[in-house]
Amino acid sequence: GAVVSQHPSWVICKSGTSVKIECRSLDFQATTMFWYRQFPKQSLMLMATSNEGSKATYEQGVEKDKFLINHASLTLSTLTVTSAHPEDSSFYICSARGLAGRETQYFGPGTRLLVL
Amino acid sequence: QKEVEQDPGPLSVPEGAIVSLNCTYSNSAFQYFMWYRQYSRKGPELLMYTYSSGNKEDGRFTAQVDKSSKYISLFIRDSQPSDSATYLCASGRDYGQNFVFGPGTRLSVLP
Numbered sequence: 749g750a751v752v753s754q755h756p757s758w759v760i761c762k763s764g765t766s767v768k769i770e771c772r773s774l775d776f777q778a779t780t781m782f783w784y785r786q787f788p789k790q791s792l793m794l795m796a797t798s799n800e801g802s803k804a805t806y807e808q809g810v811e812k813d814k815f816l817i818n819h820a821s822l823t824l825s826t827l828t829v830t831s832a833h834p835e836d837s838s839f840y841i842c843s844a845r846g847l848a849g850r851e852t853q854y855f856g857p858g859t860r861l862l863v864l
Numbered sequence: 865q866k867e868v869e870q871d872p873g874p875l876s877v878p879e880g881a882i883v884s885l886n887c888t889y890s891n892s893a894f895q896y897f898m899w900y901r902q903y904s905r906k907g908p909e910l911l912m913y914t915y916s917s918g919n920k921e922d923g924r925f926t927a928q929v930d931k932s933s934k935y936i937s938l939f940i941r942d943s944q945p946s947d948s949a950t951y952l953c954a955s956g957r958d959y960g961q962n963f964v965f966g967p968g969t970r971l972s973v974l975p
Contacts (some may be wrong), residue, residue: 755905782962791967792908792950843909851896853954853963855907 751775752844753855761832762864767784768828769859771842777822778844782853783815786839798825867891868955870966879975883940887953887966890934894955897929898963899938911951912938943973953963 751774751800761767771776771781780799784792798804805814815829825844829836835848843853870887877883885899895916900908912927914920920927928937936953950970956963 750910752907754903767887791972792965794965797962813869839905843908852913854910854912855900858907860905 750846750854750855752778752842752856754842754859755784756841756859757857758860758862760862760864764826764831764835765862766830767826767832767843769840769861771825771844771856773846774843776844778846779822780845781819781825782843782845783825783827784841784843785795786841786858788839795827829861831847832861834835834848834863837846837863838856839862867964868966870951870953870969872884872967873972876903876972877943879943879945879973881943881973883943883971883973884907884940885938885940885949885951885953885969885971887936887938887955889936889954889955889964891897891957891964892931892934892957893957894934894958894964897927897936898954898955899927899936900965902952902968903919904949908952945973945975948972 749813753772755770783795794811796806800819804817812821819825841858843855845853868889897914899911902908917929917931924941930972950968952968953966954963
């Protein structure tokens with residue numbers, strides 16, 4: 749149980765395009781989803797926290813207009829990187845936290861983004 | 865001071881050794897403690913989860929929490945090359961809030 753999927757697993761795009769990453773909780777309802785980015789050999793950096801049906805809360809320094817987060821249902825959250833640039837190339841990981849009885853976070857496998 | 869601190873390593877041990885991984889945290893309100901394992905280019909996977917103080921054992925893995933000293937440990941017995949990964953500790957206070965992650969310790973178990 750507690751499976752979180754991400755799609756796509758990797759994506760290459762041209763500078764200036766937008767990229768959407770999906771995060772799904774497959775076997776539980778996720779009231780809260782988190783989006784992280786991770787640079788090589790570095791730890792997770794929290795970008796934003798999203799609760800189903802409400803606006804995401806962004807961490808300091810993360811541009812909300814650039815990283816659009818939508819948490820439309822209890823099993824799906826999306827992260828859209830708008831007008832991507834090479835410096836946005838990174839490993840993006842989501843995690844999901846469920847309803848009562850599932851207090852911890854379960855991570856997706858990550859999405860590797862390369863912006864050319 | 866960061867809320868969760870962890871020696872980034874790298875830590876290299878021979879196969880079969882007992883591995884001790886440690887974290888400290890500063891927020892005395894933290895009650896949830898987790899260890900995650902992350903292989904290269906993969907998302908973290910939950911290894912152990914404990915609430916409040918005490919020990920928890922799962923196979924070759926034992927997690928310890930000492931709230932009096934704000935110290936979190938993960939022990940790996942009979943370490944295997946497949947245990948080579950980055951180990952992240954995490955702590956949190958309230959349900960529904962984000963957990964604070966340590967930077968991770970890179971472990972290499974040499975055959």
